[in-house]
Amino acid sequence: MSATKKTYVLKLYVAGNTPNSIRALKTLNEILEKDFQGVYALKVIDVLKNPQLAEEDKILATPTLAKILPPPVRKIIGDLSDREKVLIGLDLLYEELRDDGFDLEE
Amino acid sequence: MSPARAFSLRRILPLAVFDQLDSVMRQTAQAIAEDALVITEAVLPPHSHPIRKVERFVIVISSGFSGLLLAEIPPGQSESVQSRSADEASLASEKPQWMVYQVGLTFESTEIAAFLTDLSNKLQDDPTAISTLRQATQKLQPNDATIQSEFTLRLAEVLAAALTVALPHLNEMSCDLAVAAALQQQIEQERLLNEVTSQIRQSMNLPDILETAVQQVRQLIQADRVVIYEFNSSAIAALGNRSRWEDKAQYPRTAYGRITYESRISESLPSTLNMEEGMECFPDVPNYLKRYARGLIQAINDTEAAFALSPCLLKLMRKVNARAKLVVPIVVQEELWGLLIAHQCSRPRRWQDHEKKFLQRIAEHLAIAIYQSRLYTQLQHQKQILEQRVVERTQELGDALVAAQAASRAKTEFLAAMSHELRTPLTCVIGMAETLLRAMAQKTDTYTLKPQKQLEYLKIIKRSGEHLLELITDILDVSQVEAGKTALNVTEFSLSQLAHQSLQMLREKAQSNGVELIMDLRVGSQTSNSTSPEDTFTADRRRVYQILLNLLSNAVKFTPAGGRVTLRVWVENSAAVFQVEDTGIGIPEHQHSLLFQKFQQLDSAYHRNYEGTGLGLALTKQLVELHGGTIGVESTVGVGSIFTVRLPAQPLTQSGNGVKKLQTTAPVPGLAGRPQDDKTIEYSRSFCGRIVLIEDHEETAMLVCDLLTASGCQVVWMIDGFTAIKQIEMLQPSLVITDIQLPGMDGYEIIHFLRHHPLTKGVKILALTARALPEDQERCLAEGADEYLAKPIQPYQLLDKVSALVEGD
Numbered sequence: 001m002s003a004t005k006k007t008y009v010l011k012l013y014v015a016g017n018t019p020n021s022i023r024a025l026k027t028l029n030e031i032l033e034k035d036f037q038g039v040y041a042l043k044v045i046d047v048l049k050n051p052q053l054a055e056e057d058k059i060l061a062t063p064t065l066a067k068i069l070p071p072p073v074r075k076i077i078g079d080l081s082d083r084e085k086v087l088i089g090l091d092l093l094y095e096e097l098r099d100d101g102f103d104l105e106e
Numbered sequence: 107m108s109p110a111r112a113f114s115l116r117r118i119l120p121l122a123v124f125d126q127l128d129s130v131m132r133q134t135a136q137a138i139a140e141d142a143l144v145i146t147e148a149v150l151p152p153h154s155h156p157i158r159k160v161e162r163f164v165i166v167i168s169s170g171f172s173g174l175l176l177a178e179i180p181p182g183q184s185e186s187v188q189s190r191s192a193d194e195a196s197l198a199s200e201k202p203q204w205m206v207y208q209v210g211l212t213f214e215s216t217e218i219a220a221f222l223t224d225l226s227n228k229l230q231d232d233p234t235a236i237s238t239l240r241q242a243t244q245k246l247q248p249n250d251a252t253i254q255s256e257f258t259l260r261l262a263e264v265l266a267a268a269l270t271v272a273l274p275h276l277n278e279m280s281c282d283l284a285v286a287a288a289l290q291q292q293i294e295q296e297r298l299l300n301e302v303t304s305q306i307r308q309s310m311n312l313p314d315i316l317e318t319a320v321q322q323v324r325q326l327i328q329a330d331r332v333v334i335y336e337f338n339s340s341a342i343a344a345l346g347n348r349s350r351w352e353d354k355a356q357y358p359r360t361a362y363g364r365i366t367y368e369s370r371i372s373e374s375l376p377s378t379l380n381m382e383e384g385m386e387c388f389p390d391v392p393n394y395l396k397r398y399a400r401g402l403i404q405a406i407n408d409t410e411a412a413f414a415l416s417p418c419l420l421k422l423m424r425k426v427n428a429r430a431k432l433v434v435p436i437v438v439q440e441e442l443w444g445l446l447i448a449h450q451c452s453r454p455r456r457w458q459d460h461e462k463k464f465l466q467r468i469a470e471h472l473a474i475a476i477y478q479s480r481l482y483t484q485l486q487h488q489k490q491i492l493e494q495r496v497v498e499r500t501q502e503l504g505d506a507l508v509a510a511q512a513a514s515r516a517k518t519e520f521l522a523a524m525s526h527e528l529r530t531p532l533t534c535v536i537g538m539a540e541t542l543l544r545a546m547a548q549k550t551d552t553y554t555l556k557p558q559k560q561l562e563y564l565k566i567i568k569r570s571g572e573h574l575l576e577l578i579t580d581i582l583d584v585s586q587v588e589a590g591k592t593a594l595n596v597t598e599f600s601l602s603q604l605a606h607q608s609l610q611m612l613r614e615k616a617q618s619n620g621v622e623l624i625m626d627l628r629v630g631s632q633t634s635n636s637t638s639p640e641d642t643f644t645a646d647r648r649r650v651y652q653i654l655l656n657l658l659s660n661a662v663k664f665t666p667a668g669g670r671v672t673l674r675v676w677v678e679n680s681a682a683v684f685q686v687e688d689t690g691i692g693i694p695e696h697q698h699s700l701l702f703q704k705f706q707q708l709d710s711a712y713h714r715n716y717e718g719t720g721l722g723l724a725l726t727k728q729l730v731e732l733h734g735g736t737i738g739v740e741s742t743v744g745v746g747s748i749f750t751v752r753l754p755a756q757p758l759t760q761s762g763n764g765v766k767k768l769q770t771t772a773p774v775p776g777l778a779g780r781p782q783d784d785k786t787i788e789y790s791r792s793f794c795g796r797i798v799l800i801e802d803h804e805e806t807a808m809l810v811c812d813l814l815t816a817s818g819c820q821v822v823w824m825i826d827g828f829t830a831i832k833q834i835e836m837l838q839p840s841l842v843i844t845d846i847q848l849p850g851m852d853g854y855e856i857i858h859f860l861r862h863h864p865l866t867k868g869v870k871i872l873a874l875t876a877r878a879l880p881e882d883q884e885r886c887l888a889e890g891a892d893e894y895l896a897k898p899i900q901p902y903q904l905l906d907k908v909s910a911l912v913e914g915d
Contacts, residue, residue: 007815017832026836032820041811041821044833049826049850 006038009069015062016048020079024063027080035087115211115261124177124209126264128164131175134257135166138250142168143242149235150228157224161207165218165225167242170250171257174218177207211261213254215246288460295464298326302471312479313367316472320369323448323468327461330371330451331428333378334436334472336444337363337395362395363444375451378426398435399442403462405432408454430455432462434469438476446472528577531570538563538570583652583725594646594732595896596756601629601643601682605675608654612662620667623658628676640677645756648900649729650682656722657686657749665690665746681735684751692743701739702727726751795840795912796820800830800856801874802848806899810843813901814908827851835865840912842866846875846886854889861890870911874899 012028014021025044032040047054047062057066065076065086080086135142145165147156157163163176212218222239229235301322305315316334324332364382394402406412407430413420423431430450436443446469542563609623616623629641654673661671669689676683693701702723730737733753741747797819801807811821822837824830827844828851834842842860846853853873860866873886873894886894893907 009811014829017829022832022836025833029837039815039818039820041815041823043807043811044822044824044829046824046826046829049829053825 006070008036008038008040008067010040010042011045011057011066011068012042013045013047013054013057013059013062013064013066016046021063023081024065024079027083028065028086031080031083031086113210113212113217114214115209117209118180118206119209121177121205121207123264124162124175124207126267127175127209127211127261130257130260130264131164131166131173134253134260135168135171135173138170138253139168142166142171143238143245145225145239145242149225151231157221157228163221165221165242167218167245169245169247171253172215172218172246172249173211173213173257174221175209175211176221177209180206180208213249215248219243219246291460294326295460298322299464299467299471302468310479310482312476315475315479316367317369319468319472320367320446323446323465324369324371327448327464329432329448331375331378331426331449332369333365333447333449334367334444335363335447336366337442366444371451376425376427381426395442398445399437399440401435401437401466403432403434403466405457405462406430407456410454427451429453430457432457432465434462434465436469436473436476438473438480443473443476528574531573531577534570535567535574538567580722580725583729594649594756596644596758597647598642598644598758599647600641601675601677602627602641604647604651604654605673605684608651608658609673611655612658615659616662616671619662619665620669621662621665622670623662624670624672626672626674628674643677643682643755644758645682645733645753648903649732650753653726653729653751654684654686656726657684657751660722661686661688661690661747661749664688669746678752681752681754684753685748687746687748689746692745692747693739693741694743695741698739698741702737796822796837797841797843797908797912798830798834798837798839799823800827800842800844800848800853801825802845806845806874806897809899809901810904813904817905817908819908819912827853827856831856831859831863831866834860834869835863838865839869841870841872841908843872843874843908846873846877846882854885857886857889857891872907872911 010028012025014024028042032042045053047059059066059075061077063077063079065080067074076086078085132142132144135144143166145163145167147160147162150156159178160176161179163174165175166173222243226236226239229239302315302319305318309315320332320334323329364380365378366380368377368379370377409420409423409429409431413423423429426449428449428451430453432448434446436446446465448465542560545560605625605627609625613623658671658673665671665688670687671689672685672687674683674685674687727737730751730753733756735751735753737749737751739747739749797814799807799810799814799821801810801823802825807823807825811823814821822833822839824833827848830844831851842856844853844856848856853875857871857873860869860871871891871893873891874897875882875886875894876897883894883896892911895904895907
């Protein structure tokens with residue numbers, strides 16, 4: 001893995017195709033397009049369709065964005081309209097974490 | 107003195123004649139004198155014993171004519187039968203006329219006097235009677251000759267009349283005789299019928315029954331010959347509904363039947379056994395058959411006369427010496443079976459009704475016997491069939507049992523081997539992962555494991571995982587090919603690239619085994635970047651790759667250190683030939699046939715010496731055969747083996763069949779491609795773009811996400827199809843990868859929606875389907891997918907297709 005191509009795993013919890021949810025995805029999409037340098041895999045979870053997934057991840061409100069990888073896990077609740085907050089939440093405003101390679105989810 | 111001598115008439119006559127004689131006597135006497143004395147048994151007192159067994163008597167005494175007429179019980183008849191009470195005596199005239207008596211008539215005075223004396227002895231209580239009798243006795247004198255002769259004439263008249271009365275009686279006697287004879291015959295017939303029926307009941311052997319029947323019938327009706335003529339049922343059936351033959355050309359070639367049983371009065375008569383009658387004599391056969399079937403009896407008293415106008419028949423009859431014949435049909439279940447025929451040979455014969463009836467009844471009984479025997483034969487036949495079936499089934503069951511036992515043994519052995527094979531890499535995976543985890547749990551500065559060590563562990567984990575994957579793929583492939591579910595995914599590819607890739611795959615293992623790998627390519631250019639036409643081949647690349655890997659890994663496995671394994675590739679008559687030669691342990695010739703069987707490693711001792719499932723060669727053979735190719739082996743123990751695979755080029759006809767683009771890019775080794783370079787999965791180029799994945803299966807989605815992000819793609823993964831389609835509009839991805847089997851909105855609907863929505867109709871779509879059937883794939887394309895990919899996902903295939911689609915713009 002090269003340092004410039006860090007892979008992120010993100011989860012976005014939405015509740016159906018509500019305006020809030022769509023807006024959240026749209027905002028996230030823009031952020032990822034403009035400010036994000038890495039490679040991401042974004043898992044979009046509809047909590048109405050897959051409530052068990054939301055429960056496993058202890059999601060209490062939608063929309064919620066969760067960064068799973070790289071650690072630490074962070075959750076951002078809301079429609080992601082606060083761009084900076086999102087970027088901080090994604091650790092994008094910080095230096096890269098140490099590059100010793102292997103992170104596990106525990 | 108014998109009283110019989112004194113009587114001028116003494117014979118047995120019926121009572122009626124006695125009465126007539128009685129009246130003649132009285133008339134004669136009264137004609138002479140009014141005072142003629144007539145004494146009868148009525149003068150006797152009641153309950154008196156008869157005089158000298160005389161039941162009735164009449165004594166006429168007159169001047170010129172006297173006589174005594176008496177009736178005695180005939181000798182041998184019991185007295186009591188005819189003794190009567192007083193009441194009955196008064197009814198004497200009413201005694202039945204058929205009663206016969208010993209009737210005596212005398213004119214001798216002494217005889218009459220003696221009877222009168224006896225009578226007077228009986229009447230001693232009556233002095234008047236006695237004196238009358240005495241006077242009468244005194245009156246007795248020899249009869250007047252004229253009166254006597256007159257009486258005799260009348261007597262003759264009466265007796266003549268009595269004779270005429272007796273005559274019908276005599277006729278009756280002869281009638282009785284005839285009746286008795288007829289009865290006798292009837293009894294005889296019944297006896298024979300009984301015999302025949304009892305035989306039918308006792309015996310199931312039809313020939314015996316029929317043989318006995320003709321003999322006994324012949325004896326009973328005293329015919330010279332009795333035969334049974336049996337129809338040939340197929341010939342009868344061939345007749346159809348034809349009523350008669352119009353011309354000779356139509357006569358059937360085969361006989362209707364033949365004579366099957368015969369009984370002759372003597373050996374000198376010509377035998378008719380097995381005779382088939384001349385066809386030309388019976389132009390009217392169909393009609394006759396119908397009439398016989400209805401029960402017609404044909405009786406011919408004189409064949410000479412009856413057949414005077416049919417010379418052919420006449421000739422036939424003369425040949426068998428039949429002068430008269432009687433034919434009755436044997437009808438079994440309303441179907442004409444045959445004929446029972448009696449012949450009289452020397453003379454004409456008038457067939458009697460009872461004979462006809464008798465023959466008919468015999469024929470009926472024979473029909474029953476035939477029917478029973480037919481049923482019995484059927485039963486026997488079915489019984490035999492059933493018995494045979496039981497034997498066969500038992501055999502089959504036995505075989506199946508043996509096969510099942512063998513299979514079960516093979517399975518057990520296989521499972522034992524499998525569990526060993528599966529556990530070994532799993533132990534590595536789990537053990538190494540655990541060690542790593544424990545190390546990770548500690549603080550960075552107290553790492554006990556150096557990064558170099560960690561890397562080594564990860565390599566081991568990866569290699570073990572790959573080995574496991576290989577094993578599982580092998581097993582699945584075998585079962586898939588066995589179930590006939592594998593279809594070839596024919597593509598164009600480079601033979602040299604494939605060969606290099608295969609060797610590359612095994613290089614490490616060969617090195618560790620100390621085996622040298624040699625490539626002998628004879629397909630033109632060996633550089634992978636430019637291809638000669640010879641180098642391009644069409645087949646299922648993955649399968650061919652598998653074949654080569656199996657053969658090579660086998661060769662490496664069974665070749666001791668210092669040995670060589672050579673891969674030769676050349677093209678011959680548009681068929682690719684792959685040859686793998688090793689300097690290994692070799693295979694004894696008698697085991698060559700076992701080589702390609704499932705779950706078979708040739709020596710179970712090898713199980714421990716050489717890892718493997720024993721599936722490799724069986725699968726290889728199946729894959730080769732799937733391509734319509736051949737695989738052969740030459741081997742010498744201790745020297746080495748040469749496996750040769752010949753694959754014909756596959757036609758590239760199937761529409762929508764995989765990547766049609768020639769894969770000339772640098773080898774895409776996939777995850778397992780370069781085990782020595784563990785650092786990454788790096789590709790010669792990274793294609794970028796945003797990709798939306800719609801997949802509900804977590805593991806598959808994770809794999810796709812990892813593969814794509816590793817290639818530098820941004821992936822948005824959605825679980826639910828309905829949610830996805832709304833957001834795809836906004837995300838504007840360059841590619842949508844969608845699973846087909848989704849809950850709720852399925853893949854086909856998603857594709858359909860995307861293709862019909864203005865904002866998304868230009869998006870590239872790759873369908874994932876677990877159903878590898880051609881019709882599923884067709885449907886994906888028909889709904890509007892650009893490509894499809896069958897699960898399980900092969901990494902290089904996925905990346906290939908994705909890059910082709912993304913860069914295809």
